[in-house]
Amino acid sequence: MAQTDEFAEALLARVADARLRLAEAAATADSHAVAEALDELEDALGLARESGVEVPPIQRDGTEQ
DSSP states (O other), X not given: OHHXXXXXXXXXXXXXXXXXXXXXXXXXXOHHHHHHHHHHHHHHHHHHHHHTOOOOOBOTTSOBO
């Protein structure tokens, strides 16, 4: 069971990192960087969904629950 918890934690960290990279890319208006960051976020969220890992939503202030 510990491996499952570690996997979920690593996956949630990947989602959080991808969200941060997307926000940073959007702030620069670099369309290529935005596309790459969005692809990474979609991949991470898809893997979470397939694995049954619940990803917390982002709050209005940009933080996660």
